[in-house]
Amino acid sequence: MAASSSFFSRTLLPAYGLLVVGLPLAGLGYALAGSLGVAGPLAGGFTLHYWRGLGAQTGLLGAVLYSAWIALAAVGVAAALALWLVLGAQEALRRGPLRLLLHLPLLMPALVVAFYLFQLLSRSGWLSRLSYQSGLTTSIEGFPELVQDAAGVGIILAHVLLTFPLLTLLLQAIYEESRLDEFRQLTLTLGASGGQFRRRVAAPVLLGRAAPTLLLSFIATLGAYDIPLLLGRPYPQMLSVYIATRLQRFDLRELPAGYLAGFLVALGLLALIGLLVRLHRRHAL
Amino acid sequence: MRSRLLPALLGLLLALPFVLLGLLALAEQWRWPAALPPAYSLTAVRSLLGATDNDLLAGLGRSLLLAGTVAVLATGGGLAVARALARSTRSARWEAASYLPYALPPVLLATLIQPFIIRLHLSGSGVGVLLGLLLVALPYATLLLRSFWTPQVAEYESLARTLGCTSAQAFRRVLLPLAWPRLRTALFQTFLLAWFDFGLTNVLSVGKVRTLTVQVFAYVGEANSQLAAVASLLLLLPPALLLWLNRPALLRRPE
Numbered sequence: 001m002a003a004s005s006s007f008f009s010r011t012l013l014p015a016y017g018l019l020v021v022g023l024p025l026a027g028l029g030y031a032l033a034g035s036l037g038v039a040g041p042l043a044g045g046f047t048l049h050y051w052r053g054l055g056a057q058t059g060l061l062g063a064v065l066y067s068a069w070i071a072l073a074a075v076g077v078a079a080a081l082a083l084w085l086v087l088g089a090q091e092a093l094r095r096g097p098l099r100l101l102l103h104l105p106l107l108m109p110a111l112v113v114a115f116y117l118f119q120l121l122s123r124s125g126w127l128s129r130l131s132y133q134s135g136l137t138t139s140i141e142g143f144p145e146l147v148q149d150a151a152g153v154g155i156i157l158a159h160v161l162l163t164f165p166l167l168t169l170l171l172q173a174i175y176e177e178s179r180l181d182e183f184r185q186l187t188l189t190l191g192a193s194g195g196q197f198r199r200r201v202a203a204p205v206l207l208g209r210a211a212p213t214l215l216l217s218f219i220a221t222l223g224a225y226d227i228p229l230l231l232g233r234p235y236p237q238m239l240s241v242y243i244a245t246r247l248q249r250f251d252l253r254e255l256p257a258g259y260l261a262g263f264l265v266a267l268g269l270l271a272l273i274g275l276l277v278r279l280h281r282r283h284a285l
Numbered sequence: 286m287r288s289r290l291l292p293a294l295l296g297l298l299l300a301l302p303f304v305l306l307g308l309l310a311l312a313e314q315w316r317w318p319a320a321l322p323p324a325y326s327l328t329a330v331r332s333l334l335g336a337t338d339n340d341l342l343a344g345l346g347r348s349l350l351l352a353g354t355v356a357v358l359a360t361g362g363g364l365a366v367a368r369a370l371a372r373s374t375r376s377a378r379w380e381a382a383s384y385l386p387y388a389l390p391p392v393l394l395a396t397l398i399q400p401f402i403i404r405l406h407l408s409g410s411g412v413g414v415l416l417g418l419l420l421v422a423l424p425y426a427t428l429l430l431r432s433f434w435t436p437q438v439a440e441y442e443s444l445a446r447t448l449g450c451t452s453a454q455a456f457r458r459v460l461l462p463l464a465w466p467r468l469r470t471a472l473f474q475t476f477l478l479a480w481f482d483f484g485l486t487n488v489l490s491v492g493k494v495r496t497l498t499v500q501v502f503a504y505v506g507e508a509n510s511q512l513a514a515v516a517s518l519l520l521l522l523p524p525a526l527l528l529w530l531n532r533p534a535l536l537r538r539p540e
Contacts, residue, residue, distance in 0.1 A: 027400070112302075133318060225392040
């Protein structure tokens with residue numbers, strides 16, 4: 001029994017490492033090899049052709065910039081909304097049903113949020129119907145394009161809807177943990193106004209301590225797939241949609257460029273995670 | 286006044302998805318520019334229980350089976366790996382390595398491991414999807430359960446062995462009851478992780494393993510809003526149940 005138990009614990013960690021570290025790293029290595037022409041269905045030998053052509057891949061650069069814009073806007077709006085709620089509605093957040101209500105969006109998979117917003121915001125959606133019935137618009141084209149639009153308004157709104165309740169709950173927890181109510185009393189006693197307390201004391205404390213989570217939300221939005229797949233356009237595409245589309249095309253000659261994009265994006269995200277870990281350690285000190 | 290208006294407004298905003306999805310699930314011939322459906326019917330909901338070769342019901346069953354299997358395997362495996370991690374001399378390194386699958390978006394992870402899934406002849410199969418989901422769920426459960434294996438727990442275990450328990454008895458009668466609150470959380474969270482997934486499942490199964498999320502996407506593609514809404518509402522049921530069960534903890538006032 002003891003021998004089998006020891007054999008079990010000796011083999012368990014290597015097996016775990018093979019799955020959790022080995023498989024993703026092997027995938028990354030395969031993508032690198034694919035981009036160099038030494039792996040994949042049409043591998044014809046080592047070449048730097050695809051790496052040299054990287055500058056001409058406007059689609060990848062477009063996807064990077066578009067994803068960064070969406071992630072920045074979504075996390076920025078969600079954080080601003082959460083901060084406004086925590087600093088302006090303390091009473092409601094401490095008492096009453098608001099705390100429970102903020103958990104409602106957590107019930108929804110990203111794909112369902114995307115479907116809901118499509119039904120709400122598209123030109124044939126519910127808001128368009130209401131605006132027509134109330135005389136604000138006179139035709140279906142009169143309603144602005146809010147989904148599958150160039151600026152990604154629908155995608156941003158979907159991510160805000162998913163992120164801002166979570167950030168509100170997080171900022172509220174930090175507010176209570178940091179005993180900001182006591183600091184508020186102190187600053188008011190010392191002659192500061194409510195606005196000064198919010199701007200100079202509360203906001204820096206809350207945003208500073210929530211910085212790792214904000215960066216994590218940024219990274220998660222950067223790699224979003226379900227929402228931009230339904231609410232986005234064929235061009236520009238967000239990163240995950242761009243890579244998955246390139247690797248799933250029937251034209252196998254597209255694969256090396258797809259592998260290259262996947263490899264570079266994975267490296268970029270790993271670097272961002274490295275930054276997050278360093279930030280987290282600094283906050284933990 | 287403001288303290289009442291704000292929750293009411295937010296409540297309206299956050300409840301609107303459920304209202305609109307409910308209307309879409311019951312609406313008959315709801316065309317633009319009608320603000321409300323001209324007629325309501327339970328056809329789509331009834332079809333869930335009626336037909337024998339029902340796609341939606343099969344999707345629900347597939348999703349439940351897949352998410353349930355992921356939850357049980359990830360939680361059981363996570364408990365064992367977390368124990369091995371706690372006893373390892375390189376515990377911190379293993380913990381850091383456990384974060385690797387989270388550094389990459391699920392779809393990117395799926396596209397990277399897809400060549401190996403194809404080589405293993407698992408592409409388009411439930412087992413391939415299960416492996417992909419475990420790649421994310423197992424380290425999650427391991428990290429969640431790592432904090433259970435403290436030196437104190439090890440002392441409880443050796444005390445039970447000293448008092449005559451076999452290792453199986455010590456596990457069943459001492460360790461399992463102690464770990465149960467954390468195991469329950471891990472079971473719920475890994476279940477939801479698999480239940481909510483669309484991208485990884487869709488890429489690894491090449492659309493062949495039609496879970497509920499894959500079906501929502503397919504129905505949207507077919508412009509079948511009614512069935513997409515019914516499938517969406519079905520997707521909300523388990524997390525709603527979990528939220529309801531955890532309501533007392535969520536509403537507890539801060540100290």
